[in-house]
Amino acid sequence: MRGSTAITRAIESTAVNTFSLVDEPPVVVRAEGATLWDEGGRAYIDMVCGSGVSNFGHGVAWQREAVERVLRTGYLHTGTRLPSPFRADFYSELVDILPAALDTVHLLNSGAEAMETALKAAQYATGRSGVISFYGAYHGRTTGALAVTASKRAHQGFDGRPFDVQFFPYPYASRPPLLCANPQSLGEACLHLLREALRNPVSGMRAGSLVVEAVQGVSGVVIPPSGFVTGLRELCNEFGLVMIVDEIWNGFGRCGQWFAFARDGVVPDLVTFGKAASASFPLGGVAGRNALLTKWKPGAHTSTFQGNPVACAVAAENIRQCRARRLLDRCRDWVEPALRSLAQRALAIRGVAEFRVIGAQLGLELNTPDGLPDKDRLRAVQLAALRRGVLVYGGGWYSNVLMLVPPLTITSAEFEQAQRGVLEALEETV
Numbered sequence: 001m002r003g004s005t006a007i008t009r010a011i012e013s014t015a016v017n018t019f020s021l022v023d024e025p026p027v028v029v030r031a032e033g034a035t036l037w038d039e040g041g042r043a044y045i046d047m048v049c050g051s052g053v054s055n056f057g058h059g060v061a062w063q064r065e066a067v068e069r070v071l072r073t074g075y076l077h078t079g080t081r082l083p084s085p086f087r088a089d090f091y092s093e094l095v096d097i098l099p100a101a102l103d104t105v106h107l108l109n110s111g112a113e114a115m116e117t118a119l120k121a122a123q124y125a126t127g128r129s130g131v132i133s134f135y136g137a138y139h140g141r142t143t144g145a146l147a148v149t150a151s152k153r154a155h156q157g158f159d160g161r162p163f164d165v166q167f168f169p170y171p172y173a174s175r176p177p178l179l180c181a182n183p184q185s186l187g188e189a190c191l192h193l194l195r196e197a198l199r200n201p202v203s204g205m206r207a208g209s210l211v212v213e214a215v216q217g218v219s220g221v222v223i224p225p226s227g228f229v230t231g232l233r234e235l236c237n238e239f240g241l242v243m244i245v246d247e248i249w250n251g252f253g254r255c256g257q258w259f260a261f262a263r264d265g266v267v268p269d270l271v272t273f274g275k276a277a278s279a280s281f282p283l284g285g286v287a288g289r290n291a292l293l294t295k296w297k298p299g300a301h302t303s304t305f306q307g308n309p310v311a312c313a314v315a316a317e318n319i320r321q322c323r324a325r326r327l328l329d330r331c332r333d334w335v336e337p338a339l340r341s342l343a344q345r346a347l348a349i350r351g352v353a354e355f356r357v358i359g360a361q362l363g364l365e366l367n368t369p370d371g372l373p374d375k376d377r378l379r380a381v382q383l384a385a386l387r388r389g390v391l392v393y394g395g396g397w398y399s400n401v402l403m404l405v406p407p408l409t410i411t412s413a414e415f416e417q418a419q420r421g422v423l424e425a426l427e428e429t430v
Contacts, residue, residue, distance in 0.1 A: 049276075049407055055408050070313045079304060109306060112142040113303065114273060121301075138249075223358055248275055258328070279315075362403065
């Protein structure tokens with residue numbers, strides 16, 4: 001009988017195969033906390049969280065109980081034709097953790113769908129299809145979401161763009177896109193360049209919306225300097241742009257707050273979310289100002305499985321339990337300092353140029369002796385960590401950032417095991 005890997009490789013589209021470190025990757029059959037077990041009983045510490053999804057760990061009792069509550073009803077699909085108590089419950093919990101101005105929600109099945117919806121809503125409201133995005137942006141792989149994603153790799157083979165998108169520099173201090181003396185002046189220069197394009201009558205700018213990540217997660221934990229996101233809010237106000245903040249990666253605790261935009265004290269017009277909202281079940285959405293999300297006619301933008309009751313039940317319970325267990329405090333007070341301590345130790349290893357940490361995510365910049373991005377080293381470290389039973393993430397503008405994305409609930413024993421494996425992997429690959 002063929003194993004899971006052989007069946008998967010034989011039938012599955014190559015487009016979804018994102019794990020190419022080894023020919024025979026671990027086949028996970030059980031999980032609890034931050035630990036995964038494969039078919040042979042070997043344990044792995046999960047410092048990836050399924051691409052930033054499992055913020056509350058695996059095998060979570062409250063999630064299992066929420067699923068069982070829905071299963072007991074026997075009614076697993078309502079769509080949005082009929083109200084659902086589970087959807088209503090999630091709505092109530094969600095708006096409670098959002099700024100009061102963001103009081104309307106449009107549910108979908110994924111983050112990419114959420115981005116598509118936000119872009120369409122902004123275009124519908126403003127009558128303008130132009131969108132401002134940024135270097136390093138990652139917003140998803142569907143056609144509309146891909147249009148505002150900056151990566152050349154992601155666009156390879158896909159040339160059509162349904163929106164008129166213009167990309168502007170994002171203040172990435174390690175690889176500054178503009179010549180500036182320091183990170184703060186870099187942020188100011190990026191804002192100035194954008195302001196000039198919006199103000200200048202011959203710039204060709206016809207934007208109706210701006211989409212940004214308050215922290216670029218997938219792109220290597222790029223944290224903009226203080227004042228950058230606030231400055232974007234001011235520009236949106238001045239030039240009548242709909243401000244869309246992508247919280248698909250950062251939302252629901254990844255940065256130590258419910259949403260990363262809270263770090264800057266801004267209130268966007270539209271917020272996209274997904275990933276950790278339901279912590280593994282297909283769920284995404286847009287939260288926004290009522291005036292933007294109620295202009296559409298009923299049925300103008302629907303999806304068969306949107307607002308699935310199982311996903312909504314889990315998402316509502318995640319918010320309640322995160323609050324009750326003070327997991328955001330734990331993220332800031334324990335996980336972030338632990339990651340920072342690991343990073344300080346990693347800096348002593350040759351080729352680790354710098355680190356960036358915010359909440360439960362860490363990016364280690366790997367460079368060659370000449371100071372160039374070392375993507376080969378990144379792959380080698382990932383493989384060496386895997387051999388030691390630690391799953392780590394690779395990202396960055398130049399594919400040279402080792403990323404650790406643990407659950408907010410990771411135990412000290414699990415973290416110590418992961419730390420040992422990561423540091424040994426970095427040492428081995430010098």
